[in-house]
Amino acid sequence: MEDHIIKIFKESARVKDIFLNENLGKLVNIIETLTAALKAGNKILLFGNGGSAADAQHIAAEFVNRFIIERPPLPAIALTTDTSVITSIGNDYDFSEIFSKQIRAIGQQGDIAWGISTSGNSPNVLKGLEMAKKTGLTTIAFTGKDGGDIAKIVDFSVNVSSGSTARIQEAHITAAHVICEMVDIKLFQKPDFK
Numbered sequence: 001m002e003d004h005i006i007k008i009f010k011e012s013a014r015v016k017d018i019f020l021n022e023n024l025g026k027l028v029n030i031i032e033t034l035t036a037a038l039k040a041g042n043k044i045l046l047f048g049n050g051g052s053a054a055d056a057q058h059i060a061a062e063f064v065n066r067f068i069i070e071r072p073p074l075p076a077i078a079l080t081t082d083t084s085v086i087t088s089i090g091n092d093y094d095f096s097e098i099f100s101k102q103i104r105a106i107g108q109q110g111d112i113a114w115g116i117s118t119s120g121n122s123p124n125v126l127k128g129l130e131m132a133k134k135t136g137l138t139t140i141a142f143t144g145k146d147g148g149d150i151a152k153i154v155d156f157s158v159n160v161s162s163g164s165t166a167r168i169q170e171a172h173i174t175a176a177h178v179i180c181e182m183v184d185i186k187l188f189q190k191p192d193f194k
Helices: 002-039 051-064 083-092 095-106 123-135 148-153 165-189
Strands: 044-048 076-078 112-117 138-144 156-160
Touching: 002 044, 002 112, 002 138, 002 156, 002 165, 044 051, 044 095, 044 123, 051 076, 051 112, 051 165, 083 095, 095 123, 112 123, 112 148, 123 138, 123 148, 138 148, 138 165, 148 156, 156 165
Parallel strands: 044 076, 044 112, 112 138, 138 156
Antiparallel strands: none
16 A cells, blocks of 8 residues: 555656646746736636636635735636536536636636646636637636647646646646745745746
8 A cells, every 4th residue: 555655646746747847938927927917907717627626716715815925815716616607507508608608707808717627628618718718818728638629729728748637636736836826926025036
């Protein structure tokens, strides 16, 4: 059993190392884009399914409440939390529309739409990001495997090159924590980061 536990931890670390090597520049660009959008008074809309829905909520909470430093709340909304909205759209239209209709309702030009899909092919995440682009939002995708159709349509795509949903999610939340910390530093501590 101990050997298997060690194997899982080593695989998680290996996947994160590969992810960082493949996406470091993209993460810097995302941090700069989020910082600029928040400075301009825009908001972040986050969404995904299952564990990615939980990640969307987790990340939104880090922005709205605080992450590491004491600072004013930042505007972020997880589109995965309003069960009445989600179920009414799913019932009256289709489950694939649950994010696109919300983005159409509350997204404004200059906002950020951040979709999360470990497969890169979730139909509702794809439609949400397509609507975001039509509405003038900047689009970010966290994906896995080969990035799928979602990676092809967004402004910023970071992909975890792994077939393991668990390892993909672990890299996603680590990257999201890094983004939250760096946005906080850039907005409120003003370091000399280039």
